[in-house]
Structures are given as C-alpha cells and as structure tokens.
Amino acid sequence: MPETTASDTPVSTADHGAVRVITVNRPDKLNALNAATLDSLHVAFDAAADDPAVRVVVLTGAGPKAFVAGADIAEMNALTPVQGRDFSLRGTRMMRRVERMPKPVIAMVNGFALGGGLELAMCCHLRIASESAKVGQPEINLGLIPGFGGTQRLLRLAGRAATLELCLTGAPIDAARALQLGIVNRVVPAAELEAETMKLAEQLANAAPLALRGMIDCINIGGECGIEEGLEYESVQFGLVFSTQDMREGTAAFLERRKPEFKGE
Numbered sequence: 561m562p563e564t565t566a567s568d569t570p571v572s573t574a575d576h577g578a579v580r581v582i583t584v585n586r587p588d589k590l591n592a593l594n595a596a597t598l599d600s601l602h603v604a605f606d607a608a609a610d611d612p613a614v615r616v617v618v619l620t621g622a623g624p625k626a627f628v629a630g631a632d633i634a635e636m637n638a639l640t641p642v643q644g645r646d647f648s649l650r651g652t653r654m655m656r657r658v659e660r661m662p663k664p665v666i667a668m669v670n671g672f673a674l675g676g677g678l679e680l681a682m683c684c685h686l687r688i689a690s691e692s693a694k695v696g697q698p699e700i701n702l703g704l705i706p707g708f709g710g711t712q713r714l715l716r717l718a719g720r721a722a723t724l725e726l727c728l729t730g731a732p733i734d735a736a737r738a739l740q741l742g743i744v745n746r747v748v749p750a751a752e753l754e755a756e757t758m759k760l761a762e763q764l765a766n767a768a769p770l771a772l773r774g775m776i777d778c779i780n781i782g783g784e785c786g787i788e789e790g791l792e793y794e795s796v797q798f799g800l801v802f803s804t805q806d807m808r809e810g811t812a813a814f815l816e817r818r819k820p821e822f823k824g825e
C-alpha cells in the first residue's frame with residue numbers, strides 16, 4: 561500500500577485500492593486543527609478529487625483517542641480579530657472543499673470529535689463512529705463560538721433544538737445520542753470501526769462514480785436552495801447520467817442478470 565507520511569506534515573495519506581485514507585496526524589495534540597493542518601487537509605482533498613484512481617475518501621484521526629479535538633486552542637489564543645476571521649475562513653474554505661468533493665467522503669470518527677472536529681466530520685458525506693466517540697461543540701467553554709460552520713451544518717443535520725443544546729451548553733454527547741440525533745449515520749464497536757468503514761468505502765468504490773457525484777451535487781444544492789430549483793437541478797443531473805457508459809452498463813447488467821462493472825465513464 562503506497563503511503564505518504566512525512567514527519568513534518570500534519571496529514572498523511574494511504575491508498576487501499578480505490579479508497580484513499582486521509583489521516584489527521586497530530587496525535588500528541590489530539591489532532592487539533594492548526595493553520596498548517598487546515599492547509600494540508602485542503603491539499604490532500606484537492607489531490608484526492610483530482611486523482612481518477614481514487615473513488616472514495618475516508619477521513620480519520622491518528623491515535624487511539626481522537627478524531628479531531630477541535631481547532632488548535634494554543635494557536636487561536638493569540639489571534640487578532642482580523643486573524644481570527646482569516647482562520648475561520650481558512651477552515652471554512654477547506655471544509656467546503658470536503659463537502660463539495662466529487663466522490664464520497666466518509667468520516668471514520670474514532671474518538672473525540674469536538675468543535676472543529678465535529679465541524680470537519682459534518683462536512684463529510686457519511687459518518688461512522690466508534691461506540692467510544694464523543695462529539696460536541698464546546699467552544700462556549702472557551703468564550704468562543706463555532707467558526708468552521710458548526711452552527712450552520714449542525715442545524716441542518718440535527719435541527720434547532722439539538723443545535724441550540726450542543727452549542728449553548730458545550731457539553732459533549734456520546735455516540736449513541738449522536739446517532740439518535742442523526743449527527744452520525746452508524747455506531748460500531750471500536751474494534752470493528754476500521755473494518756466496517758472500509759467495507760462501506762469499498763461498496764461505494766464499486767458503485768457508479770458519476771451517479772454518486774450527481775447525487776452528492778443534487779443533495780448539496782438541494783440543501784441550499786428552494787424545492788423548485790432543487791427539483792429542476794435533479795432533473796438536469798438525471799438527464800446527464802444518461803450520457804454515461806456506466807448507466808448503459810448498469811441497466812444492461814440488470815437486464816442480463818449479471819453484476820455491473822462501473823468505470824466512471
């Protein structure tokens with residue numbers, strides 16, 4: 561398995577077939593997001609988007625304790641208001657890049673996903689959490705507010721009551737409650753997290769890439785516009801998949817009672 565893990569980069573990547581695993585790699589700081597990590601993630605996601613051999617991305621955190629324990633508090637402590645805004649924009653830009661990836665991104669939430677960590681998980685398309693994971697928006701305890709889209713994405717994912725509760729109290733919740741609130745898609749025992757995540761990733765890696773992309777685009781757009789525009793956009797995307805070989809292959813394979821082989825063409 562080809563792997564890039566430079567000691568001076570806070571993000572490492574490894575390919576497992578068509579699945580690229582991107583790991584935030586600052587375990588001694590519970591993978592806190594400083595500016596360098598935000599930038600490295602942006603570069604890693606750009607590369608995964610551009611590489612036709614990559615069909616699915618899995619995002620996780622290094623070490624046994626944390627997915628990401630938030631934005632880097634030590635780095636934020638000294639920021640001026642202008643620098644604070646730029647730090648927020650930097651994170652928001654990167655997370656928007658993740659959300660708008662043309663291929664599925666799965667967050668493998670292996671521990672604390674707090675503040676910027678939950679914000680990062682929420683911009684992924686799917687989230688699988690270990691039973692031991694804890695998620696929350698604890699910024700209030702620092703006299704802060706979420707700055708990488710937390711108030712907005714949590715609101716859309718879990719609704720007003722849960723968002724107000726998590727943001728105003730700052731109290732983390734366990735994985736079972738996160739599942740109940742729709743913040744994560746699945747919860748599995750810690751020992752099974754990697755295998756279950758890879759199983760899902762491989763399933764998606766075998767699906768028709770251009771249809772996956774069309775759906776991600778429709779769902780992103782639909783979350784941000786009115787129903788008429790969203791339906792219109794879906795119809796256009798629906799028409800577009802008729803231009804793909806994969807659609808001919810998928811429908812032909814069904815009629816011929818065989819397994820389809822999708823090429824992303």
Ligand code: COA
Pocket residue numbers: 588589590592593629630631632633634672674675676698699702704
């Ligand atoms: N920013 C910077 N450093 C962080 C961090 C963050 N968000 N979260 C953890 N760290 C660092 C700690 O400072 C510590 O570094 P040190 O060993 O050099 O002192 C190291 O990571 C381990 O963290 P520690 O607090 O000792 O682990 P713990 O198991 O006792 O507690 C948490 C774990 C997650 C409860 C605790 O680290 C925490 O509350 N982190 C901050 C969460 C947060 O507020 N996030 C939102 C930020 S906007």
